[in-house]
Amino acid sequence: MSSDRLMRIHSPEFQAMAERVLRVTELTSRLNVLPFEDEAGKAKLFAQILGRPLPKRVTIYPPFYTDHGLRLDLTERVFVNQNCTFLDYAGIRLGAGVMVGPKATFITVGHPVDPEERRGWLSGGPIDVAENVWIGAGATILPGVSIGRDAVVAAGAVVAEDVPPASLVTGGKATVYRQW
Numbered sequence: 001m002s003s004d005r006l007m008r009i010h011s012p013e014f015q016a017m018a019e020r021v022l023r024v025t026e027l028t029s030r031l032n033v034l035p036f037e038d039e040a041g042k043a044k045l046f047a048q049i050l051g052r053p054l055p056k057r058v059t060i061y062p063p064f065y066t067d068h069g070l071r072l073d074l075t076e077r078v079f080v081n082q083n084c085t086f087l088d089y090a091g092i093r094l095g096a097g098v099m100v101g102p103k104a105t106f107i108t109v110g111h112p113v114d115p116e117e118r119r120g121w122l123s124g125g126p127i128d129v130a131e132n133v134w135i136g137a138g139a140t141i142l143p144g145v146s147i148g149r150d151a152v153v154a155a156g157a158v159v160a161e162d163v164p165p166a167s168l169v170t171g172g173k174a175t176v177y178r179q180w
Contacts, residue, residue, distance in 0.1 A: 006112070006121045014122070017068065017089055024049055024069045032063040050074075060084075071108075080104075081137075090143060091126035098129050101137035101155060108143050130165065140172075 007013055031045040042062070046054040049069040054060070058078045065085040066072055072086050073093040081102040086092055090108035094100070109124035111117075125144025129135070133147050136155035147153065148165030158172045 006117075006123050009120055009122060020070070021067045024066060027069075028063075028065055032065075034062070036062070090124040092129075093127070094129045095131035095133065095149070097132040098135070099133075100135045101139065103138045104135050105140045107140065110143055 007017075027045055027049050031042060031049070034041045034045070043054060046060070049066060050072060051070045055074055055076060055078075057076050058074050058080075060080040061082045063083050064080065065083075067087045068089045070088075071091040072088040073091070074080075075094060075096045075098075077097045078094045078100075079098070080094075080100045081104075083103045084100055085105045085107075087105075087107045087109060092106050092108060106127050108127055109122050111119075112121055112123055123143070127141055127143070128146045129141075130147060130149040130151070132150045134152045135141070135147075136153055136157065138156045139153045140158045141147070141153070142158070142160045145159050145162060147159070147163040148167070150166040151163045152168045153159055153163065154168065154170040156172045157170050159169060163169050
């Protein structure tokens, strides 16, 4: 799903996604109750969640949440701290050396703003995080965002637009954008 594409809820594509979400929710619930030192158990569950083994030199501290898993691309030396969420149906890529603080959230799908379309459609876009980026604790990355190399997303920031390379972005204050 790309940012200019909508998916009709209750379509065959949506049904397949919903079935995958149920399966991955079951797998992540099992992952998140394993003893921390059970490396073999975690590796087996991550392979089922991602559809492939977790890349070497990738560290993920549970609890860990994803809704799809198959579209989460983790490259080398990625570090994901505790309690992070990756809603990856439209695709999430974390480049080499990315560090993700606790409770960060990556969301690739949402609903249209128009109230008439909201319950019938999903919209979204992939998230691309370039190399050596630091995502602070509690940050939220929204659909369709690209974050440039060496950038820092401050703790609690809500990122709704692309982030240039080698920059610091902050802020999470909600403001009225428009009314209808």
